[in-house]
Amino acid sequence: MNEALDRLVSAVRDADSTVALTGAGVSTASGVPDFRGEDGIWNAEFDPADFRIERFLSDPAGFWEDRVKLHEAMFGPEIEPNAAHEALATMESRGWLDAVITQNTDGLHGEAGSREVFELHGNAGRVVCIDCGRKLDAEPVRERVRDGERPPRCDCGGLLKPDVVLFGESLPEAIFAEARRLADESDVFLAVGSSLAVEPAASLPKAGARDGVLAICNFDPTPHDNRADLLFREDVTETLPALVVRLDA
Known part of the structure; x- marks a missing residue:
């Protein structure tokens, strides 16, 4: 070398x-676990189909419930x-x-x-409103989901989406x-x-x-x-x- x-x-x-x-x-x-490796997230308890843009739009409440679980599986407090x-x-x-x-x-x-x-x-530490484009820190939004707000919404009423590229998005x-x-x-x-x-x-x-x-x-x-x-x-x-x-x- x-x-x-x-x-x-x-x-x-x-x-x-x-x-x-x-x-x-x-x-x-x-x-941070890999997605596609031998022990990757998609080979464990999560199905990539649950994180498609189509699922977010048709079932935002279910999407956000699974999204918080995915985040907790990937990003523990020890990640730095x-x-x-x-x-x-x-x-x-x-x-x-x-x-x-x-x-x-x-x-x-x-x-x-x-x-x-x-x-x-994108960045999993942010969320974005699909209506007004406002970006927010993701953790308070995930906490709202944990407290039962599903799906979480922006002050303008628009759906909040993780500021990442979902399957099916460019x-x-x-x-x-x-x-x-x-x-x-x-x-x-x-x-x-x-x-x-x-x-x-x-x-x-x-x-x-x-x-x-x-x-x-x-x-x-x-x-x-x-x-x-x-x-x-x-x-x-x-x-x-x-x-x-x-x-x-």
Whole structure:
């Protein structure tokens, strides 16, 4: 790993723009369960069909009851940013990283201190009114659901929805367009903890690696491995901090 890290350090130092794409493998290190893995949420007690936009619209009360249960199964009080989140925040603060594009909805990049974060699938820490667009902190709304308010509503009377992309919804066009631009213009594209199998996020490494360096850090193989300039089959909580140490040297 040392030689590959040294090559990555050189690429980042020479780059005008470095962008990171993060997936579930960054969050699982904080204790957030994966969705599709062997012990993933969808293989346990939850059915992804219950979290489709159609179900939210047709049965918002039942949707919210299940949504609170899902949240409690995924995000315990012990969940906090790990060394990989912190390393990416450090890279940004020191000018080595332009932005983080994430497939995760847990908000841990922001908690770790990253400022330029593009959340492709939204943020589970927020809710949004489907009528007026107002956004609120999610936890008080979940507490209202626990107390029997199903479905929870905005002050305007509109339904409140988790501010995440549900099954059957498209990614926010403006956010994905900006993510695509960042990937397109990057000299180094660092894909971390992502299977790179879920579209449209899986198309970003193709843009990012067009003329620059594609580095992938993931335990399992990805469809882009044969195109990667640098490939790390290492723990993200070890690889990214080691990258920071070398950049600091």
